[in-house]
Amino acid sequence: MSLPSSYSAILSDLNREVLRAQPSDPLQFCANWFAHRLEQERSAARASSASAAASSSSSSNPARFSATRSSVDDSSMREATPPMSARSVTGETPGVRSASPGGGKSANKGSRPSSLAQQGYAFGGVHGGGGPRDDHPSPFSEYPPGAGPRAGSSAAEGPSQAGNRYSRSGAPQVGAPTQQRALAPTSDSEEEVEDPRDDPNYRPGVTGGPAFGGGFGGGISGAGGQEQQQQGGGGLTVPSVNYNLGRRTSVSAESLDPDAATQALPKTVIPKTASQRQRIEKAIADNLLFRNLDEDQHTDVVNAMKEVTVQAGTEVIVQGAVGDFFYVVEEGSFEVWVRGPPTHSYAGPGQSMVSQPGEEKKVATYGPGGSFGELALMYNAPRAATVVATSRATMWALDRVTFRSILVEHTSRKRKMYEAFLGEVSILQELNAKERAKIADALEEKVYDEGEQVVVEGEVGKNFYIIESGRAEVTKRKRNAQGGIDEEVLGVLGKGDYFGVAPFPFSSLSP
Numbered sequence: 478m479s480l481p482s483s484y485s486a487i488l489s490d491l492n493r494e495v496l497r498a499q500p501s502d503p504l505q506f507c508a509n510w511f512a513h514r515l516e517q518e519r520s521a522a523r524a525s526s527a528s529a530a531a532s533s534s535s536s537s538n539p540a541r542f543s544a545t546r547s548s549v550d551d552s553s554m555r556e557a558t559p560p561m562s563a564r565s566v567t568g569e570t571p572g573v574r575s576a577s578p579g580g581g582k583s584a585n586k587g588s589r590p591s592s593l594a595q596q597g598y599a600f601g602g603v604h605g606g607g608g609p610r611d612d613h614p615s616p617f618s619e620y621p622p623g624a625g626p627r628a629g630s631s632a633a634e635g636p637s638q639a640g641n642r643y644s645r646s647g648a649p650q651v652g653a654p655t656q657q658r659a660l661a662p663t664s665d666s667e668e669e670v671e672d673p674r675d676d677p678n679y680r681p682g683v684t685g686g687p688a689f690g691g692g693f694g695g696g697i698s699g700a701g702g703q704e705q706q707q708q709g710g711g712g713l714t715v716p717s718v719n720y721n722l723g724r725r726t727s728v729s730a731e732s733l734d735p736d737a738a739t740q741a742l743p744k745t746v747i748p749k750t751a752s753q754r755q756r757i758e759k760a761i762a763d764n765l766l767f768r769n770l771d772e773d774q775h776t777d778v779v780n781a782m783k784e785v786t787v788q789a790g791t792e793v794i795v796q797g798a799v800g801d802f803f804y805v806v807e808e809g810s811f812e813v814w815v816r817g818p819p820t821h822s823y824a825g826p827g828q829s830m831v832s833q834p835g836e837e838k839k840v841a842t843y844g845p846g847g848s849f850g851e852l853a854l855m856y857n858a859p860r861a862a863t864v865v866a867t868s869r870a871t872m873w874a875l876d877r878v879t880f881r882s883i884l885v886e887h888t889s890r891k892r893k894m895y896e897a898f899l900g901e902v903s904i905l906q907e908l909n910a911k912e913r914a915k916i917a918d919a920l921e922e923k924v925y926d927e928g929e930q931v932v933v934e935g936e937v938g939k940n941f942y943i944i945e946s947g948r949a950e951v952t953k954r955k956r957n958a959q960g961g962i963d964e965e966v967l968g969v970l971g972k973g974d975y976f977g978v979a980p981f982p983f984s985s986l987s988p
């Protein structure tokens with residue numbers, strides 16, 4: 478009996494990479510390489526099936542974005558629309574309200590994994606800034622059994638301990654669905670994905686930021702060494718988790734095997750009852766990340782989710798560890814703690830250096846519908862914070878490979894979708910393709926009903942809006958002779974026009 482040729486080919490590729498990289502930790506290198514390869518192949522397969530579906534339907538069905546525009550952007554609207562520059566407004570002073578039915582179907586609202594593609598797959602090293610605390614039990618220890626500082630702790634420790642240390646101070650905000658129309662960077666969105674380095678809390682050694690606020694992201698890691706691989710009806714392939722802490726997690730890039738895209742790739746499928754599926758749907762209903770997915774992606778996500786129940790005091794995520802899972806909270810509450818970098822003091826000649834662990838601060842809380850653990854998965858960075866349950870809690874965990882392959886695919890689709898549109902927006906004309914791609918990542922489509930206010934005169938503006946389709950009136954309140962308030966229409970905006978607070982880097986281009 479001989480080995481399958483595809484397997485031999487994979488091993489040849491791996492051997493080549495090992496020879497080239499000469500890793501000091503070959504086992505970790507191989508683990509990373511396989512995980513990366515799997516992500517690439519799944520992403521390519523998704524992209525390939527999506528483009529096949531798109532091309533097979535393209536004759537009768539224009540691209541989604543065109544279809545969106547055509548539904549509202551009729552010729553009369555175009556004629557009624559003055560040149561963009563003349564009608565563009567900045568700032569929040571005038572009110573802007575939708576003047577026509579919100580056009581298009583909102584396809585992609587959501588996440589902004591801006592640096593994902595830029596980072597490629599260069600895994601960051603695990604750094605020590607604020608290592609894991611040693612006073613909380615964790616059935617999800619991200620250490621190999623017996624190897625981590627918390628190896629001896631018991632998962633059964635109860636709420637009393639957690640109650641003392643982690644008094645919950647507030648519920649996470651879970652955004653309700655809104656009627657939307659314009660495209661806005663999600664700079665103030667709870668579920669925005671940001672490069673962790675942009676976060677004010679970011680500091681070297683504590684990678685990551687609160688990208689999603691109440692949003693998403695979480696990581697499990699093979700359930701504390703309890704589980705190295707999950708297997709489901711469909712042949713699950715979750716690489717071993719939790720086995721990386723303290724190891725350098727770097728992967729050298731390899732080219733994508735073009736044939737891989739056409740191969741049937743294993744997906745993570747964890748068998749579930751109908752009621753479990755319903756519970757997942759309810760838990761993710763308000764999460765922007767999941768709202769963006771197409772039907773297949775949605776199904777893949779639900780299939781791959783694993784139910785996890787923890788006791789109060791459990792550290793689901795440990796700062797500094799390698800992240801393997803993203804979590805959505807179904808029930809219960811969590812606190813997020815970030816430990817700052819350690820300080821070092823030196824008393825003088827002959828004295829040794831004294832190091833103090835960094836201060837730990839509570840930075841967020843989560844409750845039902847909240848999600849966490851996305852940062853490490855999106856940015857291939859160590860966990861940016863410790864997340865601890867403050868009550869008994871039930872979560873749904875999504876493995877790293879499924880999370881990344883779906884998100885990466887989604888990101889590239891979103892970029893393609895908005896590429897042409899953004900190229901036509903006057904304020905963005907001077908940007909290069911890469912800069913426009915970054916903006917595409919940040920866009921969130923919102924659909925507004927006719928008459929609905931988008932920004933309100935006098936209120937502090939947070940977003941920058943570009944009109945994808947439809948029209949919006951710019952109005953200003955004026956006192957009339959009778960002492961009442963009239964709304965004077967200053968202008969009408971149309972497709973490609975923009976208003977609101979222009980974020981860097983194009984604020985300098987504002988008229």
Ligand SMILES: Nc1ncnc2c1ncn2[C@@H]1O[C@@H]2COP(=O)(O)O[C@H]2[C@H]1O
Pocket residue numbers: 678685686687688689690693694695696794800813815840841848849850851852853854859860861862863864
């Ligand atoms: N201020 C914050 N800094 C870092 N992580 C945060 C913060 N607020 C919430 N989190 C969440 O805590 C998670 C810890 O694991 P991740 O770094 O994967 O993703 C992180 C976020 O989902």
